[in-house]
Amino acid sequence: MQDVAHSAEAIEPPSPLRTQRGAPWTHRAAEHAIRACASVTIAAVVLVLAFVLREALPLFFDRPRHAEVPLGSLVLPRQWTGYDHATFVWQPVGGVAKFNIVPLLLGSLKIATLAVLIGAPVGVAAAIGLWQLELRRARRWIKPAIELLASVPSVVVGAWALGTLAGVMQSSLGLLWRLNALTASVALAVMIAPLVFTISDDAINAVPEELTEAAFALGARRFEVALKVVVPAALPGIAAALVLGLGRAIGETMIVVMVSGNAPVLRPCDPTSSARTVTATIATELGEVVQRSPHWSVLFMLGAVLFACTLALNAIAAAIIARLTRRLRGRS
Amino acid sequence: MLFPRRAALTVAALAACSGRYPGSRSRRDGARASLLVRGSDTMVLLARRWAEAFAANNRCDVEVAGGGSGTGIAALLNGTADLAMSSRRMHERERRALEAQGRASSEHVVATDAVAVYAASGLTIAALSLAQLAAIYRGRATRWTPIDGRDERVIPYGRESSSGTYAFFKERVLDSLDFAAEVQSLPGTASVVEAVACDPRSLGYAGLASHIGVQRVPLSADGPAALAPTKANILSGAYPLSRPLYLYLAARPSAQALAFVRWVLTAEGQAIVEREGFCPLAERT
Numbered sequence: 308m309q310d311v312a313h314s315a316e317a318i319e320p321p322s323p324l325r326t327q328r329g330a331p332w333t334h335r336a337a338e339h340a341i342r343a344c345a346s347v348t349i350a351a352v353v354l355v356l357a358f359v360l361r362e363a364l365p366l367f368f369d370r371p372r373h374a375e376v377p378l379g380s381l382v383l384p385r386q387w388t389g390y391d392h393a394t395f396v397w398q399p400v401g402g403v404a405k406f407n408i409v410p411l412l413l414g415s416l417k418i419a420t421l422a423v424l425i426g427a428p429v430g431v432a433a434a435i436g437l438w439q440l441e442l443r444r445a446r447r448w449i450k451p452a453i454e455l456l457a458s459v460p461s462v463v464v465g466a467w468a469l470g471t472l473a474g475v476m477q478s479s480l481g482l483l484w485r486l487n488a489l490t491a492s493v494a495l496a497v498m499i500a501p502l503v504f505t506i507s508d509d510a511i512n513a514v515p516e517e518l519t520e521a522a523f524a525l526g527a528r529r530f531e532v533a534l535k536v537v538v539p540a541a542l543p544g545i546a547a548a549l550v551l552g553l554g555r556a557i558g559e560t561m562i563v564v565m566v567s568g569n570a571p572v573l574r575p576c577d578p579t580s581s582a583r584t585v586t587a588t589i590a591t592e593l594g595e596v597v598q599r600s601p602h603w604s605v606l607f608m609l610g611a612v613l614f615a616c617t618l619a620l621n622a623i624a625a626a627i628i629a630r631l632t633r634r635l636r637g638r639s
Numbered sequence: 640m641l642f643p644r645r646a647a648l649t650v651a652a653l654a655a656c657s658g659r660y661p662g663s664r665s666r667r668d669g670a671r672a673s674l675l676v677r678g679s680d681t682m683v684l685l686a687r688r689w690a691e692a693f694a695a696n697n698r699c700d701v702e703v704a705g706g707g708s709g710t711g712i713a714a715l716l717n718g719t720a721d722l723a724m725s726s727r728r729m730h731e732r733e734r735r736a737l738e739a740q741g742r743a744s745s746e747h748v749v750a751t752d753a754v755a756v757y758a759a760s761g762l763t764i765a766a767l768s769l770a771q772l773a774a775i776y777r778g779r780a781t782r783w784t785p786i787d788g789r790d791e792r793v794i795p796y797g798r799e800s801s802s803g804t805y806a807f808f809k810e811r812v813l814d815s816l817d818f819a820a821e822v823q824s825l826p827g828t829a830s831v832v833e834a835v836a837c838d839p840r841s842l843g844y845a846g847l848a849s850h851i852g853v854q855r856v857p858l859s860a861d862g863p864a865a866l867a868p869t870k871a872n873i874l875s876g877a878y879p880l881s882r883p884l885y886l887y888l889a890a891r892p893s894a895q896a897l898a899f900v901r902w903v904l905t906a907e908g909q910a911i912v913e914r915e916g917f918c919p920l921a922e923r924t
C-alpha cells in the first residue's frame with residue numbers, strides 16, 4: 308500500500324492545495340487557519356442567506372400571513388379604495404398597508420442602470436486614455452489618486468450631491484424635481500467610475516506585451532493598438548468592471564436615500580423623476596418595523612430579491628468572462 | 640501589523656451585530672444605572688436635553704436614539720429600549736402586540752408640538768385650508784395657481800413612513816387615505832426645511848423647527864380663520880395640526896425609568912420643553 312502511494316506521489320506533482328506529509332507543523336497550522344478563515348466566510352454568506360429567507364418565507368408559506376398580504380398584491384396592480392384606477396402602490400404604513408414591490412424594483416433598476424451608463428464609460432475611457440497617452444510615470448500617482456476617490460464614504464458624496472450637485476443640475480437642466488433619479492445616478496457614477504477605472508486599468512495593463520509589441524512591429528499606431536489589440540484582450544476584465552460597477556450601484560444606499568427623493572413613482576423611463584430604491588426602502592423602514600410583522604417579512608423578501616439579483620449578476624459576469632477568455636485564447 | 644487591527648475590527652463588527660444595545664434594559668452595574676430612550680426624531684433633541692439634566696442630578700445615564708416614533712415603539716416591543724418617545728399615539732395593533740407579550744405599557748403625554756407646513760420665504764401665501772393641503776398631498780391638486788396665482792407645479796415634500804409626523808399628517812390631513820406616489824420623503828425635519836428653502840415651488844410638512852429661508856404657512860381647518868403655528872395658537876389648540884408628544888414606558892419599568900418620566904413632568908422638565916421650542920404641558924389646560 309505504502310509503496311503504491313509513494314510511487315503515485317513520485318509521478319504526480321504534489322497538489323498545491325495540500326501540504327506534504329513531511330512539512331513542518333507550522334505549515335499545517337497555517338493551512339488549517341486558512342481553511343478555517345475560508346469556511347467562516349462561506350458560512351457567513353450561507354447564514355445570511357438562511358436568515359433572510361427564514362424571515363421572508365412566512366410570506367409564502369404561512370396561511371394567516373396570506374390573508375394579510377396576498378402574494379398577488381406584491382407584484383400585481385390593484386385598485387384600492389380611494390384610487391381612480393388599478394395601480395402599483397408602495398405605502399406600507401397606514402390603515403390598509405400596501406406592499407407592491409414593483410415601484411421599488413423599477414426604481415433600483417432605473418438608478419443603477421443610469422449610474423452605470425454615466426459612470427462606466429468615463430471609467431473605461433480613462434483607463435484606455437491612460438494607456439494611450441503612455442503616462443507610465445504619471446500612472447504611479449494618477450491611479451492611487453483615483454482609487455482614493457473610490458474610497459470616499461458615500462455619505463460625503465451624498466452630502467455634496469444634496470448641497471451642490473442637485474441645485475446645479477436643476478438650474479442648468481431646468482429640472483422640475485430638485486431631488487431626482489438622474490441627480491442620484493450622477494452622484495452614484497462618481498462612486499462607480501473610479502471602481503470601473505481601476506479594474507479596467509489592471510486588465511489593460513495585464514495584456515501581454517507580446518501582443519502589443521507585435522502590433523507595433525506591424526506598423527500599427529498607438530491608438531490602433533489600443534482599440535484593436537489592448538481593449539479586445541482586456542475585455543474580460545472590463546466586463547467584470549462593468550458588472551462590479553452595476554452591483555455597487557444596486558447596493559448603494561446612502562446617496563440614494565439623500566438625493567433621489569425616495570418617491571415610489573412608476574416612471575421607469577423618465578430619469579428626471581424621483582425614484583425609491585429597494586436598498587433605500589430597507590434602510591429607512593426596517594428600523595421602524597415590528598419584528599415578524601407582514602411589513603418585516605416583505606422587507607426581508609426585498610432583501611432576498613436583492614441577494615438573488617447580485618448572485619445572478621455575478622453568475623452572468625463569470626459566464627461572460629469565461630466566454631471572452633476562451634475566445635481570446637482561441638485566437639492568440 | 641495588520642492582523643490585530645483586523646481582529647479588533649471583527650470583534651467590533653460582531654459586537655455591533657449582536658443585536659444587544661449596550662444600554663438596553665436598565666441595569667445597575669457598579670454605581671450608575673443607564674436608560675435607553677428611542678423613537679421620534681422630532682423629540683430627539685428635547686430628550687437629549689432632558690437626559691443631560693436628569694443625568695446631572697441622578698445616578699443614571701440616559702442614552703437617546705432617534706429613528707422615528709415607529710422605531711421607538713418597535714424597540715419597546717423588541718425589548719431593546721426602556722422608554723419609547725413617540726409623536727403619535729400607539730396604534731391598536733402595536734398595543735395588542737405588546738399585550739400579547741405580557742408587557743402592556745403605560746402612556747405619558749409629556750409636551751405639545753405642532754406639525755407646520757413650510758414654503759420658501761419670499762412667497763405671499765395667505766393661507767391653506769386642510770382640504771387644499773389634502774388635495775396636494777393626495778395628488779389631486781398639483782398647481783400653485785389656486786393658492787397664490789403662480790402657474791407652477793407644486794413639489795410636495797414629506798417625511799419617511801417611519802416618522803410619527805408622517806402618521807399624524809396622514810391621519811389628520813389625508814383622513815388616513817394614501818399619499819400620492821410623487822410625494823418625496825426625506826429623512827428628517829431639517830432635511831424637509833432645507834429642501835423647501837431650496838425650491839420656491841415646493842411645499843413641505845415637518846415638526847416645528849428653526850425656519851431660516853422658509854415660512855410657516857397659516858392653516859385653516861373649517862372656518863375662514865387661518866392660523867399660523869405660533870405658541871399661542873398651538874397652546875389654545877386652535878392651530879389645526881397641534882399634537883401631544885408621548886413617552887411610553889415598558890411594562891415593569893425600572894425605578895430609574897419611572898423617575899425619569901416623573902421628573903420630565905416637573906416644572907424643571909417642562910422648562911426644558913419650552914426652551915427647546917415646544918409647548919409645555921401645564922399651560923395647555
